Amino acid sequence: MAESSQTGSHSLATGAGEPLVVCEGVVKVFGKLRVLDGLNLTIGTGETFGLVGPNGSGKTTLMRMLAGLVRPTAGGVRVLGRCLPDPAVAASIGYMTQLSALYLDLTARENLRFFCSIYGLRGQERERRINEILERVELSANADRVVATFSGGMRQRLSLACALVHRPRLALLDEPTVGVDPELRRAFWDYFAQLNGEGTTIVVSTHHLDEAARCSRLGLLRFGKLLACGTPQELLAGAGTSDMETAFLYYAARGRQEEVTA
Numbered sequence: 001m002a003e004s005s006q007t008g009s010h011s012l013a014t015g016a017g018e019p020l021v022v023c024e025g026v027v028k029v030f031g032k033l034r035v036l037d038g039l040n041l042t043i044g045t046g047e048t049f050g051l052v053g054p055n056g057s058g059k060t061t062l063m064r065m066l067a068g069l070v071r072p073t074a075g076g077v078r079v080l081g082r083c084l085p086d087p088a089v090a091a092s093i094g095y096m097t098q099l100s101a102l103y104l105d106l107t108a109r110e111n112l113r114f115f116c117s118i119y120g121l122r123g124q125e126r127e128r129r130i131n132e133i134l135e136r137v138e139l140s141a142n143a144d145r146v147v148a149t150f151s152g153g154m155r156q157r158l159s160l161a162c163a164l165v166h167r168p169r170l171a172l173l174d175e176p177t178v179g180v181d182p183e184l185r186r187a188f189w190d191y192f193a194q195l196n197g198e199g200t201t202i203v204v205s206t207h208h209l210d211e212a213a214r215c216s217r218l219g220l221l222r223f224g225k226l227l228a229c230g231t232p233q234e235l236l237a238g239a240g241t242s243d244m245e246t247a248f249l250y251y252a253a254r255g256r257q258e259e260v261t262a
């Protein structure tokens, strides 16, 4: 995707030494289901933190909690030094959901205007940001086409643009490359690296282990906890393997064993 030298807007400051994201003893219960079970996690500014875990392990629930959309049953979540949910943090967070949030009967530009209105962007600044992000996701030429006529890859690029148009400090990307071809997947990850370089912190969930290897740190979510957390190199070394899939199977088996003996 296209390069830009723009840096993000920074309306909130974290406290001295406070990581951008802090989860302390987070529990989430839906009915009888304990999806998160005392989860602890810190994420520093400028990281790309990868959330990996099987279907139903709670990745989306955690993302939604970091977006301030789901309250923990117990424990606390702080983003930019504020306890969530807190409307003051909302404009500093961008959230690309797993299911498309696009309006198919609107054009790409109209969809972006809608998201800008949520973040309070108006007038010339709004149009400038929209044009900039359209360029970065290479949709400028299609800006005024209705989304119903877009391919799957174009819709994913527009969804990403909608999550980033307000230049959030924290981008939450829930399986952003689902249904995306290998070439575009690589372009997405190159773009994430650029965003990191500009100071944007990214939390991304994925089932692709080649993508996991591109994260600065990874957390393996299972049984409501992070069974392993560290750089890809640390996780490989801890499992005594050079293969990410083998490493995740190792930590999952170890976690299952701990569940049994607990």
Ligand SMILES: Nc1ncnc2c1ncn2[C@@H]1O[C@H](COP(=O)(O)OP(=O)(O)OP(=O)(O)O)[C@@H](O)[C@H]1O
Pocket: 030, 031, 033, 035, 053, 054, 055, 056, 057, 058, 059, 060, 061, 062, 098
């Ligand atoms: N609002 C809700 N009410 C009841 N159960 C829920 C709710 N949201 C999530 N769950 C349940 O919590 C569990 C975790 O779901 P979640 O979507 O967070 O998992 P995930 O790791 O993102 O899965 P996937 O990889 O398939 O996207 C699932 O069993 C799901 O059915």
